[in-house]
Amino acid sequence: MKALVTVKRVIDYNVKPRVKADGTGVDLANVKMSMNPFDEIAVEEAIRLKEKGVVTEIVAVSVGPAKAQETLRTALAMGADRAILVQTDDEVEPLAVAKIVKGVADEEQPGLIITGKQAIDDDSNQVGQMVAALLGRPQGTFANEITVEGDSVVVKREIDGGLETVKLALPAVVTTDLRLNEPRYASLPNIMKAKSKPLATKAPADYGVDTAPRLKTLKVSEPPVRSAGIKVADVDALVAKLKELGVA
Amino acid sequence: MANVLVWVEHDGSAVKDATLAAVTAAAKLGDVTALVAGSGVDGVAAAAAQIEGVSKVLKADDASLANGLAENVAPLIASVMAGYDAFVAAATTTAKNVAPRVAALLDVAQVSEILSVEGPKTFTRPIYAGNAIATVESSDAKLVVTVRGTAFAKANATGGSAAVEAVSGAAESGLSSFVGSEIAKSERPELTSAKIIVSGGRALKDAATFEATITPLADKLGAAIGASRAAVDAGFVPNDYQVGQTGKIVAPEVYLAVGISGAIQHLAGMKDSKTIIAINKDEDAPIFQVADIGLVGDLFTLVPELTGKL
Numbered sequence: 001m002k003a004l005v006t007v008k009r010v011i012d013y014n015v016k017p018r019v020k021a022d023g024t025g026v027d028l029a030n031v032k033m034s035m036n037p038f039d040e041i042a043v044e045e046a047i048r049l050k051e052k053g054v055v056t057e058i059v060a061v062s063v064g065p066a067k068a069q070e071t072l073r074t075a076l077a078m079g080a081d082r083a084i085l086v087q088t089d090d091e092v093e094p095l096a097v098a099k100i101v102k103g104v105a106d107e108e109q110p111g112l113i114i115t116g117k118q119a120i121d122d123d124s125n126q127v128g129q130m131v132a133a134l135l136g137r138p139q140g141t142f143a144n145e146i147t148v149e150g151d152s153v154v155v156k157r158e159i160d161g162g163l164e165t166v167k168l169a170l171p172a173v174v175t176t177d178l179r180l181n182e183p184r185y186a187s188l189p190n191i192m193k194a195k196s197k198p199l200a201t202k203a204p205a206d207y208g209v210d211t212a213p214r215l216k217t218l219k220v221s222e223p224p225v226r227s228a229g230i231k232v233a234d235v236d237a238l239v240a241k242l243k244e245l246g247v248a
Numbered sequence: 249m250a251n252v253l254v255w256v257e258h259d260g261s262a263v264k265d266a267t268l269a270a271v272t273a274a275a276k277l278g279d280v281t282a283l284v285a286g287s288g289v290d291g292v293a294a295a296a297a298q299i300e301g302v303s304k305v306l307k308a309d310d311a312s313l314a315n316g317l318a319e320n321v322a323p324l325i326a327s328v329m330a331g332y333d334a335f336v337a338a339a340t341t342t343a344k345n346v347a348p349r350v351a352a353l354l355d356v357a358q359v360s361e362i363l364s365v366e367g368p369k370t371f372t373r374p375i376y377a378g379n380a381i382a383t384v385e386s387s388d389a390k391l392v393v394t395v396r397g398t399a400f401a402k403a404n405a406t407g408g409s410a411a412v413e414a415v416s417g418a419a420e421s422g423l424s425s426f427v428g429s430e431i432a433k434s435e436r437p438e439l440t441s442a443k444i445i446v447s448g449g450r451a452l453k454d455a456a457t458f459e460a461t462i463t464p465l466a467d468k469l470g471a472a473i474g475a476s477r478a479a480v481d482a483g484f485v486p487n488d489y490q491v492g493q494t495g496k497i498v499a500p501e502v503y504l505a506v507g508i509s510g511a512i513q514h515l516a517g518m519k520d521s522k523t524i525i526a527i528n529k530d531e532d533a534p535i536f537q538v539a540d541i542g543l544v545g546d547l548f549t550l551v552p553e554l555t556g557k558l
Contacts, residue, residue: 016512017376026380094348095357120493122375124360129318129348138319138423141345144487154427159341160440160496162488165427166317178477178494179487214357218370219383226519229540235553238525241541245523247444247469247502248558 001111001170003046003055005080006101007039007062009071010121023219026121035071038116040078040183041176045146046114047079048181054148055112057081061104063097065089069199076194077186083199088211094122096204096211098130103207105135110171112153117142117175128175138168142177250278250368253329254302255337255346258284258292265441266338268299268402273395274336275301275403276365282306282410283328285321285418287314293412300404304411310418315426316342322349324418329354334391339497347394356388361497363399377493377516397440398499398520432486439489442472444502447491447518450478451507451528451547458484461551462506468558474498474518476508492517507547510535527551 011017012032020027035043049055060075062068063086072083086100105113113135118125132139140146140155144163147154148170157164158177186194204211232238242248252274257264267282274280282296285308293307306328312320325346329335335350337343339361351358362371369386371393439445446466452458458479466473474496475489491498493516503521508514510526510533518524519538526539527547536542543550 011376013513017379019380026376093357095352095355098352118494120377123377123493124358125344126348126351126358126360129345130352132318133322133349133352138421139345139349141318142341158487159429160488162429162431162486164429167425167427169423179481214388215359215384215386217382217384220375221381221383223374223378223381223519226524226538226540229524229536229538229542231536231542231544235543235550235557238541238543238554239557241525242469242502242558245502 001055002057002059002108003049004059004061004105004108004110004113005039005042005046005075006115006127007043007060007071007075008036008116008119009033009062009064009068010036010119013037013120019220019222023221025217025220033067035074036116036119038118038176038178041178041180042114042116043075043078043080044181044183045176049112049148050079059084059108059110061086061101063088063092063100072199073194074186076197076199077191078184082197084202085199086202086204086207088204090211091213092204092211093213093215094124094126095130095214096209097127098134099209100204100207101127101131102134103209105131112171113173115173115175117177128173132173135173138172140166140168140172140174143174143180144177145180146174250333251331252278252280252334252336253332254280254282255325255335255343256282256284256292256296257338257340257342258286258289260286260288261291263292263295263299263405265402266340266397268405269397269400270336270338270395271299271301271403272400273362273365274334277334277336277368279303281332283308283325285313285324286316287311297410297412298406298408300407302408302410304413306415307412308415308418312418312420316346317424317426318346318349319421319423320418321346322353323421325350326353327417328415329390332390334393336393336395338397339394343394347392351392354390354392356390356392357386358392358394359384359386360394361396362393363396377512378519379512396497398497432488436466437470437472439472439474439491439496440498442498442500444469444471444504445474445498445500446471446504446506447474447476447508448479448484448506449476449508450482452479452484455484461547465551465555468555471504476514505535505539506551508535509533510538
């Protein structure tokens with residue numbers, strides 16, 4: 001079966017984001033961008049399923065600006081077979097992304113759609129669930145383990161109290177949690193090879209999707225700053241502080 | 249006044265604390281109806297009816313709802329939403345699984361993990377791991393909102409007297425089935441509602457050292473135990489101990505970070521704690537930039553000494 005993986009170009013997770021002085025957003029000019037960490041896990045899982053002979057072809061899709069091509073090339077270098085960039089310079093909300101992914105899925109008919117559980121920029125945690133809803137297919141969110149068994153997929157999910165296992169009829173949508181796998185690095189020869197792998201460019205209109213935002217961002221501000229703390233010299237001083245706080 | 253539907257999260261017998269914070273947030277939007285979905289949930293519905301601020305309880309009792317599978321629950325909520333203006337749920341893993349599915353079925357955008365209600369359709373929410381706060385206004389006809397539990401006071405669990413009404417329409421989707429669960433057993437306070445949390449990081453070396461160092465201190469303080477991602481990945485403690493952007497978001501009275509450097513993904517999960525205390529041997533560790541009280545030194549001598557003096 002075919003696997004569709006979604007990847008997003010986001011600010012690198014090690015970079016501390018800076019809020020623009022005019023409160024219109026976060027300053028992304030000259031900031032290092034990378035593939036969303038959960039999406040790396042999604043790509044890795046698709047590749048592992050291909051290595052097991054469960055998946056035959058991996059299609060990576062990204063919705064974003066022309067530069068998102070770099071992110072798709074990274075997915076291709078890791079082991080995806082071809083890529084689709086749905087190019088737009090607008091900021092696209094999860095619902096519109098989900099509609100575009102549904103459009104791609106309608107054309108490609110994947111057996112499994114793998115997305116990250118959330119993007120580390122908007123922290124929404126919505127796209128996978130929305131894709132599943134729009135396609136009328138089951139969802140295995142926050143996956144810790146994925147096993148394809150015939151015409152179904154068994155997904156072990158990370159939930160608040162521990163783990164839960166569900167069985168989903170294929171085709172299905174799975175979103176990755178951190179502990180699903182350890183993504184591989186792309187080797188230099190594979191990065192070179194990835195340059196010649198097919199990458200199609202589309203537009204949201206090709207899928208009949210209107211990307212106009214439903215949520216208007218009125219303001220983006222810095223979180224409240226914590227007042228400077230103190231350092232204590234020894235354990236006795238810390239115990240005294242804990243007593244002051246009434247916890248000891 | 250808007251009609252607001254709040255999803256009641258429960259374990260089959262009791263209402264979870266997180267729902268009480270969601271009720272507080274929902275009450276700022278309008279008249280609150282609680283939805284209890286599950287199998288054999290008369291007790292939960294009765295408990296939900298007592299929550300202060302809830303004016304009506306809808307009870308959907310059906311075998312297909314037993315395990316909270318999103319494929320069965322979301323269509324039910326979407327159909328009930330015909331009579332409501334907003335759907336509000338606590339931002340737990342359970343609701344994060346279901347709410348976006350509801351939003352897509354209603355063709356509306358979801359506002360995730362709100363920190364405050366600023367207007368009838370205006371909210372603040374954290375983005376970039378809590379490094380920025382966005383104020384957003386919805387233009388959709390209906391709202392779907394998840395609520396960060398630590399940002400709202402909990403509604404009183406008693407004092408209300410709402411009527412319970414049964415709703416039908418639940419159906420088995422045939423798309424998914426529940427196989428089983430492994431719930432970590434813990435005698436300690438629940439991490440997300442604990443008043444005191446003692447959290448350990450990579451510096452604890454291994455599972456045995458973590459247990460020997462952190463557990464006695466937590467016992468003395470009556471605290472919940474948390475961990476950084478490094479400690480979870482290294483296998484010191486189970487996954488659900490993880491505090492951070494991708495783990496649990498906590499805001500206790502006192503958060504004691506032991507051997508945790510303070511990466512931004514970890515801070516995202518605990519920097520709203522009232523008092524942060526850090527014990528770390530690296531004076532320049534980023535954790536000291538958010539800590540109210542810091543103690544520099546070797547945790548293997550300091551923590552046992554601290555435990556002994558409490």
